Amino acid sequence: MNYKNSDIAQAAKLLKQKLDKLPIAQKPTILRSKELKSLFEKVKLLPPAERPAFGAEVNKLRQHLETLVNGVKQATERLEPIDLTAPFDINVEPNKRPAVLSADDGSIHPLMIELDLILDNLYRMGFNAVESRQIDDDYHMFGSLNFPEDHPARDDYDTFMTSEGLIAPAHTSTMQNRVLKLYKSNLSHGQPIAVAIPGRVFRNEDVDVRHEHTFYQLEGVYVDKGVTVGHLIATLKSFLQEYYGKDLEVKIQPFYFPFTEPSFEFTLSCPFCDKAGCAICSYSGWIELLGCGLIHPNVLKEAGIDPKIYSGFAWGGGIDRLVMMKYDIEDIRHFEAGRLSFLRQF
Numbered sequence: 537m538n539y540k541n542s543d544i545a546q547a548a549k550l551l552k553q554k555l556d557k558l559p560i561a562q563k564p565t566i567l568r569s570k571e572l573k574s575l576f577e578k579v580k581l582l583p584p585a586e587r588p589a590f591g592a593e594v595n596k597l598r599q600h601l602e603t604l605v606n607g608v609k610q611a612t613e614r615l616e617p618i619d620l621t622a623p624f625d626i627n628v629e630p631n632k633r634p635a636v637l638s639a640d641d642g643s644i645h646p647l648m649i650e651l652d653l654i655l656d657n658l659y660r661m662g663f664n665a666v667e668s669r670q671i672d673d674d675y676h677m678f679g680s681l682n683f684p685e686d687h688p689a690r691d692d693y694d695t696f697m698t699s700e701g702l703i704a705p706a707h708t709s710t711m712q713n714r715v716l717k718l719y720k721s722n723l724s725h726g727q728p729i730a731v732a733i734p735g736r737v738f739r740n741e742d743v744d745v746r747h748e749h750t751f752y753q754l755e756g757v758y759v760d761k762g763v764t765v766g767h768l769i770a771t772l773k774s775f776l777q778e779y780y781g782k783d784l785e786v787k788i789q790p791f792y793f794p795f796t797e798p799s800f801e802f803t804l805s806c807p808f809c810d811k812a813g814c815a816i817c818s819y820s821g822w823i824e825l826l827g828c829g830l831i832h833p834n835v836l837k838e839a840g841i842d843p844k845i846y847s848g849f850a851w852g853g854g855i856d857r858l859v860m861m862k863y864d865i866e867d868i869r870h871f872e873a874g875r876l877s878f879l880r881q882f
């Protein structure tokens with residue numbers, strides 16, 4: 537591209553060099569660069585007779601840069617999916633090997649951005665965080681959580697198993713026995729056990745807009761002397777009000793889990809329609825958000841904590857669900873699909 541005006545020609549050369557050096561995600565910033573802005577400002581300062589020719593060339597430069605930026609964007613979007621784990625011939629020249637996007641072009645996954653906010657909120661409420669495991673065993677999945685052998689409640693947690701009998705956990709409650717044991721000494725020092733457990737969980741699901749085989753859960757465990765359902769409700773309510781940035785009403789309804797007694801389903805007034813009814817709350821004004829309850833005495837006993845002295849509450853719910861509601865995301869499958877058009881919105 538040739539420019540008659542030497543100032544513009546010089547700026548064009550400089551801007552193209554700059555554009556080449558920018559990582560892909562930042563290339564569009566060239567259109568807002570100070571060099572380009574100062575050329576547009578210069579138009580106004582010129583004698584009226586010189587303005588049209590100069591202005592036309594500045595526009596031509598801007599359009600040219602735009603074409604280059606869009607070209608890069610389209611080329612990136614056309615990249616063929618590749619299998620990173622597939623073997624390739626190491627004798628192939630480096631430039632002919634399968635190419636991946638450079639790390640500069642990546643961004644943090646929306647669920648991880650939101651998890652940071654959620655954990656920051658819980659840290660300020662005095663919770664620690666411990667991540668759950670992605671492979672676990674029958675004892676932590678069921679036995680330590682007061683599920684009797686062959687109890688039908690085990691069927692509600694239909695997930696994947698290895699041939700050795702290890703389990704891809706169907707809930708983050710697999711960590712309850714571990715964190716109770718890990719922080720048990722807090723209690724003898726007069727401190728509560730307060731742990732948030734985020735983690736990836738798995739279900740053998742028929743996948744649809746609301747069900748995914750892989751998703752994230754957030755578990756909360758709190759133990760001290762004299763803990764009641766009132767503490768549970770107040771903790772969840774302030775956590776959710778902070779997350780959605782508004783006052784909310786909550787309800788609890790009786791439910792059944794083997795590892796809590798009493799057990800509840802925790803229901804939230806719809807943060808979008810303030811109970812008027814909308815598509816997100818299926819026009820009921822309320823959203824059934826998570827399961828919770830007071831930790832069953834057998835679960836405390838199993839971790840070596842005396843249920844006659846201490847009591848506690850626990851909750852578990854989907855992180856994907858919280859985030860879907862916050863941003864009005866209609867399909868849970870977007871999170872694991874790896875589609876750039878979805879991920880770039882965050």
Ligand SMILES: [Zn+2]
Pocket residue numbers: 806807808809810811812813814815816817818819821822
């Ligand atoms: Zn609603």
